[in-house]
């Protein structure tokens with residue numbers, strides 16, 4: 315069996331890895347280079363095609379299409395840029411309601427909020443930590459009776475677990491509400507028999523430095539709809555009308571991905587299957603090594619999905635564990651291992667204190683007990699053992 319915890323070629327140490335005490339700091343999810351990034355960079359530099367256009371961009375978009383199953387892909391400068399473009403092509407405007415799970419990163423809704431939309435936060439399902447389709451159905455029914463349906467429902471993949479898109483799509487189809495999939499954390503995952511995001515009107519992916527594969531920064535918008543993709547491409551490059559001079563019937567953005575970064579991304583997407591297997595292996599090793607600790611539970615994996623376990627997350631129930639999430643977090647930090655509480659629910663964030671919401675107890679419970687452990691595939695077995703020992707120490711104490 316391949317041991318994916320130890321790469322065949324040791325990755326160069328990323329510059330942000332600092333020394334802590336006598337040992338190396340173990341990061342949450344450091345970039346793990348595939349090995350041929352330099353060759354690909356050399357090729358792109360020698361070709362002179364370094365701008366956000368040309369053959370390397372086309373090849374990167376094709377590679378993302380192959381990995382996600384989407385026929386139309388636009389490479390963008392970040393996942394947030396892809397989300398912003400998605401909201402624009404879905405014609406989100408001031409006062410429109412955008413429904414999203416509260417248990418996510420702020421970038422899920424930030425561009426919509428900046429466009430004047432009103433976010434409404436729904437709770438997640440304890441079995442998957444993703445948008446609860448039962449709650450969504452009930453809320454859509456009530457909204458239809460009120461005569462105020464959302465303009466878009468955003469499904470969000472979490473820590474490598476894709477959302478239950480079949481149920482979400484069926485609920486939204488009844489009211490003709492489009493679904494946007496924020497799959498920034500879902501690349502490589504499977505849900506309902508399809509790659510993450512597939513089936514949504516539009517999906518957004520991220521290739522930032524901590525993701526399962528990275529371009530050093532970047533994102534992608536993906537869709538089945540060529541017209542929608544053409545609009546996004548137009549807006550991503552300052553919405554230039556066809557004319558010999560600069561002419562604009564709308565304002566756009568500078569959201570294209572540089573070919574230099576796309577070259578790195580191409581090398582990385584090529585090893586996505588290996589990275590998925592390795593992240594799953596890391597999660598399985600944590601789960602086995604910590605299985606006997608009372609009150610500790612790894613993130614669940616629902617029957618309908620196959621997570622990448624981009625980040626290995628655990629819950630610590632203080633009533634049964636005799637310790638708590640923050641003691642475990644501090645013990646790991648002291649041992650030189652970076653870890654982070656799971657997402658603080660957006661409706662609990664000061665900026666969204668007045669935002670409308672439905673439920674939220676599940677997300678609040680996850681935030682009270684949840685911790686993301688070091689999950690990078692550049693970790694060695696010894697690194698992971700150090701993490702496991704530090705966690706087990708909290709139960710011995």
Ligand SMILES: Cc1ncc(COP(=O)(O)O)c(C=O)c1O
Nearest residue numbers: 392393394419421422498520522
């Ligand atoms: C759920 C979610 N949405 C959106 C983003 C934004 O992606 P990016 O950092 O590439 O802008 C991220 C990651 O940062 C994310 O985790």
